[in-house]
Amino acid sequence: MKLLRYGAKGAEKPALIDAQGVLRDLSGVLPDITADTLTPHGLQRLRELDPGTLPVVANPGRSAPPWSGMGKFICVGLNYADHAAESNLPVPAEPILFTKTRSCLVGCNDAVVLPQGSVKSDWEVELGIVIGTKARYVTEADALKYV
Incomplete structure (x- = not known):
């Protein structure tokens, strides 16, 4: 089972991809x-x-960021x-840690808005790990055991 969110900005819905690769809407059982x-x-x-038993989503439209309401991300630089x-x-001899706010996430085809006056940007493609238990x-x- 793979989880994802789809839909217009501000109106995203939760969904899953089942074992047969079919996209199914979760909004009837899960708000987000x-x-x-x-x-x-x-x-x-x-x-x-x-x-x-879940509705099939034939035309999902926009792929949204995968989750909602997270506070921040802890990142590792030069990993x-x-x-x-x-x-x-x-x-580096020791990990370089930094944080990012949830506003840094966009859907896979969404525009990336750079700060006014920005002269350089760098894209990120990273492995995400969800810590599912307090640790x-x-x-x-x-x-x-905590992932």
């Missing part, structure tokens, strides 16, 4: 895909649904050697 949806309990609730090399920077000071050996 939020942090609560992505918890173990929320995902289990979705797994218990029979996708065949692989090739990126450091293409930036002419050394591979703090987790060992590397236990890390995947």
Whole structure:
């Protein structure tokens, strides 16, 4: 099961892609895909649904950002050697962490609005990991239990 959101800006709907690759509307059972949806309990609730009972979405239109209402994103800069090399920077000894607000997300074909006066921008294509369980000071050996 793959989760996504579709529709016009401000009117996005939640959906899933079932095992046969059919896009199904979730808005009758779920108002939106939020942090609560992505918890173990929320995902289990979705797994218990029979996708065949959900309406088929024939023409989804715009692909929206995958979730709504998240507060911020914690990012890692220069997270692989090739990126450091293409930036002419050394591979850092420690991770470079920074945050981004949810307004940085756009749908896959949405326009990216640059700040007025901006002279340079850089696109990002990154792996996202959703931490589905509260965690703090987790060992590397236990890390995947929280993803």
